[in-house]
Amino acid sequence: MHVYQEEERTPRIDKVALVAALHTILPADSVLHDQEDLTPYECDGLSAYRHLPLLVALPDSVEQVQQVLRVCYDNDVPVVARGAGTGLSGGALPHSQGVLLSLAKLTSILHIDPLNRTARLQPGVRNLAISQAAMPYGLYYAPDPSSQIACTIGGNVAENSGGVHCLKYGLTVHNIMQLKIVTIEGELLVIGSEALDTPGYDFLALMTGSEGMLGVIVEITVRLLPLPERAQVILAAFDNVEKAGSAVGAIIAAGIIPAGLEMMDKLAINAAEDFVHAGYPRDAEAILLCELDGTNEEVSEQVSRVCEILENCDITELRIARDEQERAVFWKGRKAAFPAIGRISPDYYCMDGTIPRKRLPEVLRHIRDLSVEYGLTVANVFHAGDGNLHPLILYDANHPGELAKTEEFGGKILQICVEVGGTITGEHGVGMEKINQMCVQFGPAELTQFHGVKRAFDAKGLLNPGKAVPTLHRCAEFGAMHVHKGRIAFPELERF
Amino acid sequence: MTDIAAQLKEQFDAAIADKRPLNIVGGNSKAFYGRMAVGDTLAVSAHRGIVNYEPTELVITARAGTPLVDIEQALAEHRQMLPFEPPHFGDTATLGGTIACGFSGPRRPYSGSARDFVLGSKIINGKGEVLRFGGEVIKNVAGYDVSRMMTGALGTLGMLLEVSLQVLPRAAFETTLVQQCSQKEALQRMNVWAATSLPLSATCHVDDGLYVRLSGAEAAVAASVKKIGGDRVDDDDEFWQDLREHRLPFFNGVDNLWRMTLPSAAPPLNLSGCQLIEWGGGQRWLASDDDAQAIRNSAIVIGGHATHYRGGQREGDVFQPLSQGLWRLHQNMKHAFDPQGILNPGRLYPGL
Numbered sequence: 003m004h005v006y007q008e009e010e011r012t013p014r015i016d017k018v019a020l021v022a023a024l025h026t027i028l029p030a031d032s033v034l035h036d037q038e039d040l041t042p043y044e045c046d047g048l049s050a051y052r053h054l055p056l057l058v059a060l061p062d063s064v065e066q067v068q069q070v071l072r073v074c075y076d077n078d079v080p081v082v083a084r085g086a087g088t089g090l091s092g093g094a095l096p097h098s099q100g101v102l103l104s105l106a107k108l109t110s111i112l113h114i115d116p117l118n119r120t121a122r123l124q125p126g127v128r129n130l131a132i133s134q135a136a137m138p139y140g141l142y143y144a145p146d147p148s149s150q151i152a153c154t155i156g157g158n159v160a161e162n163s164g165g166v167h168c169l170k171y172g173l174t175v176h177n178i179m180q181l182k183i184v185t186i187e188g189e190l191l192v193i194g195s196e197a198l199d200t201p202g203y204d205f206l207a208l209m210t211g212s213e214g215m216l217g218v219i220v221e222i223t224v225r226l227l228p229l230p231e232r233a234q235v236i237l238a239a240f241d242n243v244e245k246a247g248s249a250v251g252a253i254i255a256a257g258i259i260p261a262g263l264e265m266m267d268k269l270a271i272n273a274a275e276d277f278v279h280a281g282y283p284r285d286a287e288a289i290l291l292c293e294l295d296g297t298n299e300e301v302s303e304q305v306s307r308v309c310e311i312l313e314n315c316d317i318t319e320l321r322i323a324r325d326e327q328e329r330a331v332f333w334k335g336r337k338a339a340f341p342a343i344g345r346i347s348p349d350y351y352c353m354d355g356t357i358p359r360k361r362l363p364e365v366l367r368h369i370r371d372l373s374v375e376y377g378l379t380v381a382n383v384f385h386a387g388d389g390n391l392h393p394l395i396l397y398d399a400n401h402p403g404e405l406a407k408t409e410e411f412g413g414k415i416l417q418i419c420v421e422v423g424g425t426i427t428g429e430h431g432v433g434m435e436k437i438n439q440m441c442v443q444f445g446p447a448e449l450t451q452f453h454g455v456k457r458a459f460d461a462k463g464l465l466n467p468g469k470a471v472p473t474l475h476r477c478a479e480f481g482a483m484h485v486h487k488g489r490i491a492f493p494e495l496e497r498f
Numbered sequence: 499m500t501d502i503a504a505q506l507k508e509q510f511d512a513a514i515a516d517k518r519p520l521n522i523v524g525g526n527s528k529a530f531y532g533r534m535a536v537g538d539t540l541a542v543s544a545h546r547g548i549v550n551y552e553p554t555e556l557v558i559t560a561r562a563g564t565p566l567v568d569i570e571q572a573l574a575e576h577r578q579m580l581p582f583e584p585p586h587f588g589d590t591a592t593l594g595g596t597i598a599c600g601f602s603g604p605r606r607p608y609s610g611s612a613r614d615f616v617l618g619s620k621i622i623n624g625k626g627e628v629l630r631f632g633g634e635v636i637k638n639v640a641g642y643d644v645s646r647m648m649t650g651a652l653g654t655l656g657m658l659l660e661v662s663l664q665v666l667p668r669a670a671f672e673t674t675l676v677q678q679c680s681q682k683e684a685l686q687r688m689n690v691w692a693a694t695s696l697p698l699s700a701t702c703h704v705d706d707g708l709y710v711r712l713s714g715a716e717a718a719v720a721a722s723v724k725k726i727g728g729d730r731v732d733d734d735d736e737f738w739q740d741l742r743e744h745r746l747p748f749f750n751g752v753d754n755l756w757r758m759t760l761p762s763a764a765p766p767l768n769l770s771g772c773q774l775i776e777w778g779g780g781q782r783w784l785a786s787d788d789d790a791q792a793i794r795n796s797a798i799v800i801g802g803h804a805t806h807y808r809g810g811q812r813e814g815d816v817f818q819p820l821s822q823g824l825w826r827l828h829q830n831m832k833h834a835f836d837p838q839g840i841l842n843p844g845r846l847y848p849g850l
């Protein structure tokens with residue numbers, strides 16, 4: 003069954019009437035409805051799925067967001083929020099009968115409070131812009147997705163985005179304090195606070211990673227951290243991926259939590275090397291990048307301990323970045339890994355499973371076998387410290403059937419992640435892309451509870467309909483071919 | 499190690515059938531907390547045991563009735579810890595009760611809160627369904643983050659059967675300094691320090707003494723000691739434990755204990771009674787018989803909130819009342835998990 007399938011909504015929305023209603027709220031150039039204006043919004047970072055929205059609304063104030071949502075609520079119009087559209091799971095894929103609500107005009111950094119170490123932001127502020135604005139105060143915003151020059155803080159909250167520094171500094175959920183959201187009814191709510199906790203249910207955690215399903219985020223207060231006194235990165239090369247995997251375990255077992263711990267396999271190393279000339283050893287089967295940060299003394303001690311550990315891990319090479327410039331070069335190759343792969347293949351498909359780290363060798367072996375079976379090459383980039391795998395499947399969408407084959411291969415990788423005790427998505431979200439795999443990871447009771455959570459916020463089901471949580475019906479269709487943890491999924495539902 | 503999930507579920511199903519409310523009890527060490535409990539006691543403490551602990555994966559999974567001391571001991575054997583340093587308030591404290599209350603201790607502002615380290619949970623909701631959310635991996639965004647929402651929900655959304663937590667290595671070295679200064683000066687110092695890369699792991703101001711704990715590599719701690727200055731505190735573990743467990747003299751004989759969480763740099767509160775500041779200024783304990791509304795208002799105006807932690811009218815509001823919009827969402831959420839209102843009804847808010 004193909005993933006991308008939109009539910010039919012009746013009655014169809016009266017586009018002319020909707021445009022007229024929105025024109026009473028927004029200036030004419032903030033409501034897009036001609037095909038050529040809509041095309042740039044037809045997909046997010048997962049370009050394999052495309053769809054034109056009915057129209058695009060571009061509010062530039064919170065009040066306008068509220069008014070737009072009220073109109074949509076009153077007329078039962080689906081709403082899909084969009085930040086920068088860099089999402090990799092089709093979360094911001096438009097609905098053909100709905101409004102695509104772009105937050106791209108809300109780009110103000112409202113306030114930086116250096117003493118409390120917080121920043122209050124509009125949702126369209128780019129991730130990197132936060133750290134840039136905080137730098138004069140010796141502060142920064144820790145979560146740093148590789149897409150940080152483009153992606154928005156609103157999108158980061160909606161996806162609970164991570165980056166290379168998650169193991170030590172946490173994900174988005176650990177670094178935000180307060181949200182202002184607009185509900186589908188158009189009501190403005192404050193969730194969380196400027197204090198370290200808030201009475202009542204932890205809706206701050208619930209909203210984080212909720213993929214635009216529960217409310218539209220219109221303001222975010224993030225926590226800022228002091229810039230570390232020193233950061234140093236070590237590069238270790240291995241002649242075998244499994245050895246690199248064990249080295250990761252050895253570092254953590256020694257009680258060290260690196261600021262970043264990343265792994266790349268040979269194909270990724272060479273693609274990155276061709277692209278940005280980071281000086282990576284081309285003949286290595288895997289490299290590890292291990293960054294240590296903190297006070298000067300802490301880093302000195304940890305660097306020598308990590309080197310000692312690595313030297314006992316059968317490495318083929320060990321380098322310590324001599325200065326800030328070399329550190330940037332070491333990271334450059336890793337940060338450019340995705341576009342580097344993009345240069346060597348017409349298309350690539352990025353997977354995002356997380357696994358318990360000790361299962362890495364067997365998961366990589368499975369992926370290698372599947373790669374042979376499907377005749378598709380895979381490059382592996384890996385947030386090794388926190389077990390988050392990014393296998394990149396190389397394919398060519400112009401070859402008929404190759405995308406479908408790639409999706410099937412990807413689905414199998416995610417299933418393996420679940421089987422070894424992991425998850426189908428570590429940081430990119432379910433969106434449209436992994437909707438079927440949700441049926442592998444969760445049973446009907448959990449999915450039903452998720453729908454209950456959704457209804458608590460959005461009883462009409464207008465926010466990002468059809469994404470993130472599959473219907474039981476859909477799982478029954480998908481599950482006809484699958485067995486969930488040894489038992490057949492959804493035995494109570496009819497098979498098709 | 500016993501798994502009584504099946505038994506618990508039976509008791510649950512019976513209660514649901516008769517629409518009988520349940521009062522979920524772990525170690526009963528936090529019976530003082532929250533609003534008055536009503537309903538038939540459902541004892542979870544026999545459902546205990548560590549189900550999975552993988553030191554190199556930095557994850558532990560245990561049944562909700564597992565004594566907190568057992569978990570801490572297992573972790574200590576591998577030089578690891580619960581990074582949120584939870585208070586116990588009694589030898590019988592369980593993992594489930596700790597997470598349901600969402601309690602965190604002195605390390606909280608520097609490492610994270612209880613909910614920050616919750617990775618997964620197995621619960622029974624108010625419909626008697628056994629559900630699993632999250633898992634045992636650090637990064638996981640599949641489905642809504644229900645496990646974190648269970649933290650601090652006081653059992654009103656689901657009864658915890660199992661919890662998976664991220665754990666961290668203990669620091670190689672720890673030391674505590676004390677400096678003499680006023681509350682105002684302490685707040686300034688704590689916030690200025692927190693904006694540097696000093697390896698802070700706890701701060702507290704009480705009786706004109708500002709206590710600061712530093713954790714990390716020995717050389718790093720030594721260098722920071724020089725930077726900060728102050729007298730070393732002997733038996734500092736005992737000091738932080740006594741703070742965490744409310745055994746410092748400050749807490750003795752207090753009738754009305756309020757917990758205020760505030761933006762960390764908020765100035766000292768102008769209220770009668772005594773105040774103890776911790777969490778870098780983010781958490782303040784107030785022993786005061788002032789009017790509840792006045793205390794709550796003084797927190798609200800600076801962006802925080804106040805909980806009547808001990809000694810309040812437990813039929814009334816213990817926690818800060820919610821805005822109308824949020825209250826409606828709370829009711830909807832309760833309904834989604836516990837439509838008949840079986841689970842710890844009223845423990846958090848009246849009608850929830």
Ligand SMILES: Cc1cc2nc3c(=O)[nH]c(=O)nc-3n(C[C@H](O)[C@H](O)[C@H](O)COP(=O)(O)OP(=O)(O)OC[C@H]3O[C@@H](n4cnc5c(N)ncnc54)[C@H](O)[C@@H]3O)c2cc1C
Binds near residue numbers: 092153157165166213
């Ligand atoms: C090259 C590349 C590298 C990447 N690297 C990483 C990485 O290292 N780590 C990582 O975690 N991700 C990574 N991503 C994925 C992506 O950048 C993140 O998911 C990012 O947070 C999306 O932000 P956005 O502003 O582009 O959101 P969009 O793609 O516009 O939207 C994402 C989702 O959030 C919802 N949404 C957006 N804004 C709001 C709002 N204001 N209110 C409510 N819902 C909203 C949308 O409906 C959608 O469901 C990468 C992507 C690319 C293309």
